[in-house]
Amino acid sequence: MAIRLSDAACLLPPSTRADSRFGFDTHSARLIELVAKADIGSLDPAAINALRIFLADTLAVGIAGKCNPAADGVLAAMQAVGGAGHVGCLGRPDIALPAHQAAVINGFQIHCLEWDGLHEPSVVIALCATIAALHADLASSDATYGDLLLAFAVGVETAVFFGSAAATAPRFFRPSAAGTMGAAMAVGKLRGYDREQLHNVLGLAYSQVGGTMQAHWEGSEALALQVGFAARAALTAADLVAHGITGPHEVVSGKFGYFTLIEQPEDLDGALAQWGSPWKITEMAHKPFPAGRATQAVLTALLELRAERDFDAEDVALVRAEVPSLIGLLVSRPWSPKMSPAYARLCLEYIVARMLLDRTIDPVRFTDAFIGEDDVAALAQRIECVVDDNPDPNALGPQTVTVTLKDGTKMQRFVDAPLGAPGHPLSAAQRIDKIARCFAAGGWKGDPAQFMAAFESAPLDQKARELVLAQTGGSA
Incomplete structure (x- = not known):
């Protein structure tokens, strides 16, 4: 040949x-x-x-x-x-x-x-x-x-x-x-x-x-x-x-x-x-919430809309998210009571339902008992994800989120920079709060503020192994 x-x-x-x-x-x-x-x-x-x-x-x-x-x-x-x-x-x-x-x-x-x-x-x-x-x-x-x-x-x-x-x-x-x-x-x-x-x-x-x-x-x-x-x-x-x-x-x-x-x-x-x-x-x-980054713009919109006019999960008739094609690929997937925790973290219907019900995303609420809740099943049917005309196959935004309440009220938010993005960064207090939630989820007894301060202030000539060991334990 x-x-x-x-x-x-x-x-x-x-x-x-x-x-x-x-x-x-x-x-x-x-x-x-x-x-x-x-x-x-x-x-x-x-x-x-x-x-x-x-x-x-x-x-x-x-x-x-x-x-x-x-x-x-x-x-x-x-x-x-x-x-x-x-x-x-x-x-x-x-x-x-x-x-x-x-x-x-x-x-x-x-x-x-x-x-x-x-x-x-x-x-x-x-x-x-x-x-x-x-x-x-x-x-x-x-x-x-x-x-x-x-x-x-x-x-x-x-x-x-x-x-x-x-x-x-x-x-x-x-x-x-x-x-x-x-x-x-x-x-x-x-x-x-x-x-x-x-x-x-x-x-x-x-x-x-x-x-x-x-x-x-x-x-x-x-x-x-x-x-x-x-x-x-x-x-x-x-x-x-x-x-x-x-x-x-x-x-x-x-x-x-x-x-x-x-x-x-x-x-x-x-x-x-x-x-x-x-x-x-x-x-x-940063990801402020334990869910796929592709869900975070919708979560940001819900936080901001609730800050303008508070509403409860039972008030919601429809949540509609208009998103780039990559977002649709990543998280536009149907809710199922039998879905795995990994699937649920990437399921916009479940993530939005949890935010509406809990006003946050709790990392431990990804088990069968939580995923299959009746309230979640009902809300999942009222969440739409629609792909927009953004031509960029790698775009994560911008996204437009519209919430329609049962009384007919419509509220809309255009999100170009979700909470945690460089254009919408977490504050120092929010970063420490995230670490506190991480420690709670992992059953860790450390002090979140001290943990953050240790890494932010350690001298560059300190032995890295000693710093990491002091903050995370074990033999690292």
């Missing part, structure tokens, strides 16, 4: 493949150069402040994840596979696992409540895999807090790159797929790897990329597990490189690269040019 020159180039060694005659781009090398050159001095005060805030938020959310009905099963499976170890499990101060198993359970707990932060423009929940991987690696690291924040920034920036350069709606679950790439760069940066090592870490991470939108579509517990798998893959890639193993190099846009197989690219050069301008951690959105 004849082999074309373009195909034969794939068989050449890396040193030859760099030759431009074979049409290979330099996107991977340029990405690695950006990762390698990043230092603590390149992080502006706004970025450092955001890194401190979102590190605390993400760890608190991981503690809360202990309340997920599937969390104990995931833990038991990881204990069976790995036995005892030296890395703490969030919210479980008496349990420690080997790093790879701890990354899985902590990654699962960070994402399983849908309470972790999101970078909306790229549709990447960019914190969960990176923090789970870094938390595991800290157990054997002498890195400073500054080193940790830099690695965190690099991980977020990398994950966002792999999401923001995509031209179409996601087919692979970006917190897992892009998250693997970001977490791998974060771990490599924390370990002080050089350019060649980082390039191999990226390639070995790409060789493990997985996690599709099917788990999201079905509302499977595997969705959050995919985040744990991404964190584990990052550690595996870094460990392999530490022992001299190499990976493929042209993984960004090579013949079978990320933007050939996983996503369709829009503007890779433009996305790379935006590296650190600004640091994407400053564009992250």
